[in-house]
Structures are given as structure tokens and as C-alpha cells.
Amino acid sequence: MMGWLWMLVSRIRGWLWGRSANEDFARELASHLEMLTQENVRRGMAPEEARRAARVRLGGMTQIGEQHREMQTVPFLETLAQDIRYGLRTLRKSPGFTSVAVLTLALGIGANSAIFSVFDGVMLASLPVERPQELQKIREEARTRTSGRFSYLEFQRLRDGTHVSGGMAAMSRVVDADLRVDGEREQELAKMQLVSGEYFVVLGVYPALGRMLTPDDDLTMDGHPVAVISSSYWQRRFGGAMDVVGKGITLNGAHLTIVGVGPRKFTGVWMEEPVDVWVPLMMQTDVRYAQHYSASGDDTKPWIPQEGIRWLDIILRAKPGEEATTAAASVNSVYQQWVARKAETIGDSEERKLFLQRKLVLDPFSRGSSSVRREFGGPLFVLMGMVGLVLLIACANIANLLLARGEARQREIAVRLSIGAGRFRLIRQLLVESLLLSGMAAALGLLVAQWSSGLLVRLASGIGGGPPPIRAGLDAPVLLFTSGLAVATGILFGLAPALRMTRVELSAALKARAFQVHGNSRISLTKMLVASQVALSLLLVVGAGLFGRSLRNLMHVDSGFDRQHLLTVRIDTKSAGYSKAELSTIYQRLVERVETVPGVRSVAIAACGLSDQCYNFEDGLQIEGYEAHAGEQILVQGNIVGPKYFSTVGMQLVEGRDFSELDTEKTPIVAIVNEALVGRYFAGRSAVGQRFGSGKYDRQIIGVVRDSRVSSIQEAPVPMAYYFLGQGIPPTEAIEVRTVADPHWSEAEVRKAAAEVDPNLPIRSVMAVSDQVRDNLTEERLVAFLTSAFGGLALGLACFGLYGVMSYAVARRTSELGIRIALGASARQLLWGVLLESLALVGLGVAVGLPAVFAASRFLSRMLYGLSPNDPLTISGATLILVAVAVLAAFIPARRAMRVDPMVALRYE
């Protein structure tokens, strides 16, 4: 085996640097000849004679040299190089064809690479940590809905009670925090995450500078004022300054010291929420990590020792397979002890049984977690499919161009065949030409992809600002994908024409003007290509139509309130650290001050903004008169709102009364609920006057409002309860502002007014709610936009293909048309003839495409809102568009057919 390999190596070397070796060999032969001559002289021959005889003994010098040279090269490479040189020359000779083909393909390949780069970044990329495939996330599997998170005590029990060799770590969500660098005045928002001391150890993430957090940094509550910043924050905020370690920062009021910088590329495990600063879990109260609002507004007690507050995600490291199974068993055995203890406190036997069924499972976490992946997963698959189809259409076009070109090159090929070129060699040479085309297109396509994948990521991240949540770039997998694509497309569109072109009847082709070479089979191949283009385009146009109409439906969903002329100001009274009395006056002054802004109609305070999720699914809620079935957990989202809230946001009170100044801290807690809650828990009964609560029925329902939907407009509304701000005065996050006219006009003024009330009050953002609705439809808009772009591209390509084929057919039939005109055919007849021919092609395409549409659209049903995947309007509309475009494409060649001058046409022959 080795011998063979060495031979190839040396041959390639010989092929590359053959010249000097040949000279060397010539010298060697000369020396041999000399020795032979000498021998002959020694034997007594005359010098002339000796030399002649030596030549005879040695054999033909030329042949030996030739043989030697041949042995020094790799015939395949040698001829390949010839093919490439020849191919480049041919392509250069027809710049029109080359540029059209390369551009078409570059668009197709570029679109594929761009979508793939996003697909790769979202769906395939692993976390930049050590051996990511070993990471597992613990999930609680229960029959009832749970938050999926764990309390610190649960984490502690699991961590200390089990032995997982790779370690176990916990982390909080990523939240906004106010960060101020020591010695600077400006305060800014940073993304903060709380992590247990083991976090970086388990992930296997090492510092770029300083050190990461260790288990020693996470021992006593509020006793570890240290922080680690991410590399990207370091670059962005500190310009990569080396003296950042040791710097002090104030984070939500807590003073911390930066002890290290994370490695490049690592920004935590949630793709769309890159972390700027990590803080030990134990610092939870100091850095005011709190997402939780309760009706009483009392969440200032530390979370660490609280069993009821489940706020952590737990990850561990265990090799998939046996090690993971062992880890899962070990984790469960600890967990089951707790479940068993807890179950004893449950009275209802049915409920207890269900509770006992809870268990923990390990989910692979190698790619981290990403809502983008869940959200965009389906659409990305669809988009990948669509760009694939676009590329197929582009290939069909180029195959057609090649076939047409083949006609023109028929003579050249016939000559080459007749002087002895092998058919295989010719096919290979034609394929090399196609591969050159697709290679150039791929290079250009990468440029297209580079530009458009950046654009895609920006589009996908919406108006939100901040660093884009998706990593997408031209990295190794994308380059590999693109080059694979180049080879595949080159062969795809090149092979059929190459096979067809080299099957030539020599005698016919060599005649100066062959009338029609090789019957109609070539035409039928091109026609087949056009028909399949039509079929594929139909698929894409229907897809675009479906997503477009789905988006339209979503835009017009009844959100349950008047979302025009509404601004939400996001504030953060929590991190400003006000007392209750201060809060009360600030709320009052905020409302009064903002209401003086010109163009503002009314203002109301709310704990969380309209488009934000209010994250308190209160545990253990009970509703009087509602019999929860075994294991059911009553989940109600709560919001705490100030006076005039419902009138300000335009939410209709359908029953009962609004909150009033008479509801105070001293009167019983009252609540207004939405229709979804009434529908679920008071089926048929009137909710007003009913009571509910946690532990005791201490809250009375005084009114019912319509459901509102902003954050997830495509999902069913969740049960909500609104409480009155006056009854607890908790910190809040939002001011809702109703304006008279376009809310954008008041944005700046409102922000200024709110800031005037208290310069210490952080104002996060001012945004029109209608914009937020649109923002929340970013994914749908993006998909609709991209699919229509691809649909349009496909339509254009198919149209171009049809035009090309029909005008070519007309050109070929010029003489026939001339004869028909001469024999009295009317122009109209000829026009119809050509049009009908193209319509037949389109009809064939549609006939093939429609079943494909029905088969494929099933996969879209989950991504569509308010219409069936077989929506007849969309499908018939798409078909109509396709036919119209096709007729348009055929019309120009048809008119040309009509204008054929019989005399010219006949003389032409």
C-alpha cells in the first residue's frame, strides 16, 4: 500500500516540478550512453561505430525520455488542468452567458448560505464551553405545570446529596441591572446573571483575565461582593483595558469588585440573553435580583433560604450514556426523599399519588437554551427548504442555458468527437465548465451571504436594540456547506446537458447548417425543466402567500384594548430603592406630571407593562367554589395597577366596578379579573363578588375586564387578576400613557417629564404599544418577508426560464413560421400557437405542483394563524399569479413569432 502512495506523491511532485527532473534524466541517459560507447571502444570499435552501436544497445532515446516523462505525471491531474484552462477560456469567450449564469447561481447559493449560517448559529452551534455534549439540564417532570425552576434549598440538597463527577451548578435568569463604574457618573443598563460558585467550574470556562467565580465565592449571604464580566462587555465598556480587574462597580446599589473577565465568545448559556456581568447567588438581596411581585409587595426577604421561591436552573456535567443514567438516578433518589416527605403533608390521596409521580429528568444542554431556537426552529426549517427550492429553480435555468449553448457548440463538439476525443473526456470537460461556473457563483454567493446574514440577524432581532441574539457568520460549517453546494449544483445542472450534448450524430452535426439536430428530445428536456420550475415556484409562491396572510391575520387580532395611541414607559422603582411612602408620592407626581405633557390624555401606573409578562404565577392559589381536580394547580397571572388604568389602556370593563380611591390598604383586597379567568374557573357563573386567595379567601373579585393580548398575540389569553396599587404600593415597572394623536410625537416629551419627577428614577424605555405588538410579530414578519422574497425570486427565475425557452423555440422555428404565414396563417393564430404552447408548459407545472403543495403545506399548519394550510384563496391566487407571469413571459416571443416576415424567414435557411 505504501509503495502505491509514494508513487502517487512522487508523481504529483513530478507533475508540479517536472522540468528539472527531465533535464536530470537526460544527463543520466547521456552518461549511460557514454559508458556504453567506452565499452565498445574498449572492444576495439572505431569511435563513430562505437557510438552508433551504443545507441542501438540503449534503445530509442526519445521513447525512453517520453516514457520517463509520462511516468512523472498524474494523467488525471494533467488533463484536469487542461480542462480547467480550456473551460476558463470558453467561459471568457461568452461573457454574457457566464455572467447571467454566475449571478443567478450566486443569488441561489448566497441565499442558501445565509439561511444556513443562521440555521447553523441557531440550531446547530454548541456552547463555547468544554465538551458541551456532556452538559445536562435538570427538569422536573410533573403532571401539572410547574415553573421548571428550583429553589436554592432544592439545589443545595441535590448538589450536596448526590455525587455527580462533573459537578452541578445553578443559575438565575438574566436580568437588567443598573451598573455604574466607580469614578464615573453615568449609570447604564447591564445584563446580570446570578450563578452558583460551581457554575464556571462545571462549564469548564476559564478567564481571559483575572479569575472566574469559584465555590468559595458563594458561601455566605451577601458576603461576596465580587463580579466577573463577560469578554464582550469588557471590550464594549472598558475597551479591553488590562486594569479592569480590581475595578469597583455599583450594581443595583451593591458595590462589587470585578475579579475577572470571561473567555472570548462566552456570554452565558442563553443565546438571546448575552450576560454582561456574573454575580454569586449569595448576593441575591444585595444586587436586588427580584422578578417576583406579590400582592403585598413584600419580596425583600432573601430568597436563598426560601423553599417556595423557585428561581434557579440547575445544570450538571455527565457523559451521555451510563454516566448520565447514573447521575439521573442519583439526583432522583435525593429528590424522591423530599417528594415523599412533602407528599405526607398532602391530604387528598389522589393528589398525593400524582405528587409522588414527580421525577427529575436530564435534558441534553450542549447547545444551551434558547427561546430563539424554539421560536425560529420551525420557520428556519421551512426557510431552508424554500431556499433549497430556489436553488433548484436556478439550477434548472442554468441547465437550460447550457442546453441552448450546447446547440451552438454542437459543431465544436462534433469536431472534437470526430478527431478522436473520448465521450467521457468531453463530458468531464463540460462538467469542469459547470463546476467552474458554480465555483465562481459560490465565491460570489459567500459575499451575498456575508451581507445578508448580517441583515437577517438584524431583522430577526427587531427594534429591541442591544447585541443581536443570534450568532451567525461565515464560519467553517458555513464554508463547508457552501462548497458542498457548489459541487452539488455544478453537477446537478451540468450533468444532463453534458450527457445530451455529447450524444451527437456526427455526420449531421458536421454539415454546415444542420436543420434540426437530434429531433425533439432536447426540446422536451428543456420543457421538462421549465415545467418543473413552474411547479417549484408554485410551492414557493403558495408558501409566501400563506405566511403573508397569516401575518395579516395576526396583525388584526383583537388585542382586547385600544393599542393605538398608547405609550408604555418602562421604569424601575425597585432598583432606585424607594420606601413605601416615597413610592406613593412618586406615583402621584408621575401621573400628574406626565398628564401635563401636551397631547397626553391620561396616565396610569402598572406593576408590569402591557407587553411584558407578569411573572408571578402565584403558587397555591385557591378559588372559592372551584373544585380543582387532583394535581391541578391554579395559575393566575397578576398585575398591580393604579387608578384609571383600564380607561387609560382602553380595556373594557364588562362587569362590576373599577377600582376606586375607597380601596385602600385598610379595606379588604379587591381584584378585577379577565374573561379568560372567568371562563376557566367560573364557567357560566358570575365572578363578581366571588373570593379567592392563597391559604385563605382574602381577595374579592369586584369586576371583569376583557382579555388582552400583546406579548403573545397568537396564543390564547391567560387568566389574569389585576390588583389595586393603592392597596399595597409595591414597586412598579410601567407607566401607561394614552395620547391624543400619534404616540411617537409625545415620546420625547413624556420621557423628559417622567425624568423630571425624580432624577434617580431609572427610565428604561419609552415605546408605543403598537410598535411592541409589531415587534412581537418580528418572527412572523421576518418569515413572511423572506418567503415572499424567495417566492418572488423563484417567480422571476421561472419566468426567465420560460422566456428563454419560448424565445429560443420561436427562433428555431422561424422558417416554419415563415412558411405558415406564407400559406396564409394569420398573426393571431401564430400568437395563440406560441402562447398555448407556453400555457401547456405552465399547466403541466401546475398539475405537478398542486399535489406537491398539498403535501408540503401540512408541515406549515402549526406556523399559520387563522387559516388552513390548504387555504383555497391563497392557492388559487398563487396559481393565478403564476399563470399571469408565465403568459407575460411568453408574450414577447409570441409577438416575435407573429411578426416573422415570410420572405426573410425563408431566405434565412
Add this chain to the structure above:
Amino acid sequence: MPGEKPGILQGTLDLMVLKTLETMGPQHGYGIARRIEQISEDALQLNQGTIYPSLTRLLQKKWISAEWGTSENNRKAKFYSITRAGRKQLAHEARSWERISGVIGRVLKTVASGE
């Protein structure tokens, strides 16, 4: 070596060149050709040039190496010598050659006696 099926003549010439280099030590092309002619007692009257393809092939397989040197009568010549891989190959080839020639000899004998 498995996977290598040179034609009989080509193969035997390679084998003879290898054997010559093994027994004689480094040799130039002329020397090798002469030696083969002598050993075969001039029965093998080939054009001497035909050993060059054989030498090239062996060089490419790294079974022999080549180096410019000076011949006994002060002439520049390229000297070939067998490599370790070449010795191994030679041993291997010689064995299979003996086996094959043995088999062929037996077959020919039996066929002859069977007639």
C-alpha cells in the same frame, strides 16, 4: 505487496533490478544493465534503456534511492541503492516468485505426465 499486479515482464525486471542492487550495492544504470545481461549470460538481450522505467518506478515507490556520484573512471553518473523498504519488498517478491514458479512447474509437470 497486495494490490500490485505488474505485468510479468515488468515485474520480473523490477525484481532483477532490486536483486542486483541488493547483491552489488550502489550501481549506476549502465552497471545494473550490464550485470543483468551477464547474470542471464546474455540470454536477456534487452535494450538497456528499458531498465529506466523500471528504475523510475522503483524510485517512486521508495524501494530504491538515487544519488549523483562519480563512476570508477571519473565520470558523473547516477547511483542507485536499495532501501530498507526495497529489501523487504524483495524478500516478499522473491518468496512469492518461488511459490508461483513452483506451482507452475508442478502444474506443467502433472499436465505433461497426465498426457
